[in-house]
Amino acid sequence: MEEGKESPWEPKLITFLCNWCSYAGADLAGVSRIQYPANTRTIRVPCSGRVNILYILKALQHGVDGVLVSGCHPGDCHYLSGNFSARRKFAVLSRLLEYIGIEKGRVQFSWVSAAEAGRFAEVITEVTEDVKKLGPAKRLVKNIG
């Protein structure tokens, strides 16, 4: 890298992906050689219903710039209703986060099936772009001192 020139800021994203759908979708995107931004760190979860909202808050506390939670389409949950329950929690959470001043777009949700490799790449691209526009996360980041 040239002297004095900093590399442009790239956001760090955490994605919580349901094992049965979005994670498999990501896998398929990989084996199909579909390109998408490499800003995400994936955490595989057994179901979108497994995502306690504390996980999302903790990710923000630890300084990630964006969070995506992705599960099976309604009706397709491996455990039948995990994503339906999750949808209610996330609806309340996303409104509450926006209300306390966390920028819209920092925390996002999607449904992506195991077959939707192209859609997975699109979602990741969109979320990454959204978060890039927002800039580095400052709110809720844990700073001591």
Place this chain on the structure above:
Amino acid sequence: MGQLLKELKETVQKLFEEEKVDLVIGYEKGTLPLRTTPCFIKNSKDAEKLVWNSACENNLAAYIPGMKGKIGIIAKGCDSRSLVGHLKEKQIERENLVIIGIPCHGMLDRKLTDKVLAGREIKDIEEKPEVIVFKGENFEETVAKNELLPDNCKTCSHRNPVLYDILIGEAIEENKDSDEFGKIKEYEAKTSDERWDYFSKQIGKCIRCYACRNACPLCYCKECCVDSSQPQWFGKSIALSDAQVFHIMRAFHVAGRCVDCGACVRACPMEIDLRFLNKKVEKDVRELFDFEAGINLDEPPPLSVFRPDDPEEFIK
């Protein structure tokens, strides 16, 4: 007021005489004027201790989880709604609960009365329907009661108990056009930066004493996730972020359950505006799932169920 108290005492005496209760939770005189303290009446003789006035603000439903035997309990509107919550969440069986409902005219906000009194000591108070008369050594001051009510009482639309076995006193007219979410709408209209500043300023005062949690009738978990150290779910540092995460989670845990009884706000030694969060979540739950907490025994808590057509415009 005198008549009502007499009726209350007689009712409680009768409950003991007929062996319908093992214990009655009510209010007795506190050590200072304008103070009452929760009391546990165990026999008909002790019913004499009971009082009823505008300083009976404690939500007695908070004592219910874990109680054994047949319990009588005095309940205002908000307390009765908390009891509905307890019944739904199986904290007590309906047949073990005798609810003595009392329609409520609002309970005084101690922070507001302290402001009016400005350090003057009161010896006695007199309650009239619309005003409170404070009496001290060299003064007597009459203040409109409405000026001394906290926001939750001012906008309360369930002053009459929603569930009771015995009703003491006359049912009162409900506050129909109260704009209970008025303050929340004002906050929502502000910019994201303003809201963040307000949230941070309020939560920045928090000393993590957990009095808000302890006072809340809904926070009855034997071990609270906040106290767990293995694993330590919640950061305990002085970082603002740790306090904020605690408060987001607290508001979330009472989502669809909070009845705006104000116990948390009263308990907070730092005068933090907890209603800023509670009431917002209440508003959203109402809008999203058409649900009001503590009203209907047959409706399960909204975050424990779902509908296939729940709103999802926020999901990609």
